[in-house]
Amino acid sequence: MWRVGVRRSFKFLLRPTSRQAASLAACLEDHRQLYNAALEHRRTAYRKAGVTVRYGDQSGESKHIRADDPDGQGRWSFSSQQATLRRLDKAFAALFARVKAGRTPG
Template sequence: MRRSYKFLMRPTAHQQAALTACLDGHRALYNAALEERREAYRRSKVSIRYGDQSAQLKEIRADDPDQAR
């Protein structure tokens, strides 16, 4: 028998701001990765795989200290 639980989040104003900033950063990173994949396929019909992009994250984090958080 599976049971599921729902937890109600009631973040403080500071926590809400931190969660929003985290979500915005992840959204920007995802959209950039998606755009890279689309452009690579559109220009040269090359598929970029998830593993290739995740390997680039170390370089991205080194260049942008905000992504390291």
């Protein structure tokens, strides 16, 4: 019998080969660059034109980014890149929720 409300979690020890570790590091670096570029895009659009850029806008542009950079951003799954952009969108939502509530943003 299952209890309602019980959460189970599992931890797996990751022991990648040196080739896999290099691939994971490259994936992390490319996703970091995507996150920072998307953040800068939002900041610049608002500063220069007063335009708010949202997840849907950036997700739509990612198809073109992937096509222009097949050996960089194009080599990773589209869904993982969407998750990175969603994480940025969630961070912005939390920031503005704190500002609206009168708390210190950050």
